[in-house]
Amino acid sequence: MALTKPKRDTLDLFFLCFSLGLLFSFAKGNNRLSAYQVLQSYNLPVGLLPNGVFGYTLDRYSGRFSVNVTSNCNLHVAGYEIVYSSPITGVISQNNLGNIDGVKVKIAFIWLNILNVNRNQDQLVFNIGGFVDKSFPISDFYSSPNCR
Numbered sequence: 001m002a003l004t005k006p007k008r009d010t011l012d013l014f015f016l017c018f019s020l021g022l023l024f025s026f027a028k029g030n031n032r033l034s035a036y037q038v039l040q041s042y043n044l045p046v047g048l049l050p051n052g053v054f055g056y057t058l059d060r061y062s063g064r065f066s067v068n069v070t071s072n073c074n075l076h077v078a079g080y081e082i083v084y085s086s087p088i089t090g091v092i093s094q095n096n097l098g099n100i101d102g103v104k105v106k107i108a109f110i111w112l113n114i115l116n117v118n119r120n121q122d123q124l125v126f127n128i129g130g131f132v133d134k135s136f137p138i139s140d141f142y143s144s145p146n147c148r
């Protein structure tokens, strides 16, 4: 009896290490996705992020998503002037990016925050400033725009 107990503990420890190893490689597997692939894994198009996004954090449970762009990034999408400022944060779920912070669009000379993007089949619906919804065809976002 006295001899078998330490063996059991060793075995338990072995399995604990083995499980932690699996968890670790699983987490590493998630990290190997690019920020753009993360968008796609939630059925959102890559064009929601500009080119040059480096690194990101994602909590798969809460959906909290955070990315940085190289520097302040101005660009034009679908005829609108947009500015991305690091860090860009939001909560991602299937077909939706909500609670967005760090993305502004210029409408009639006023800069307004883009707060939510929702995919409705082939349309993307942007909530701007909490009071305007604007729809665009998803094909406008098939590729990532370049910052100027």
Ligand SMILES: *[C@@H]1O[C@H](CO)[C@@H](O)[C@H](O)[C@H]1NC(C)=O
Residues within 6 Å of the ligand: 054, 055, 056, 057, 066, 067, 068, 086, 087
């Ligand atoms: C973004 O930049 C901030 C400030 O430099 C840094 O604290 C944060 O870790 C960066 N996030 C990512 C995802 O790289």
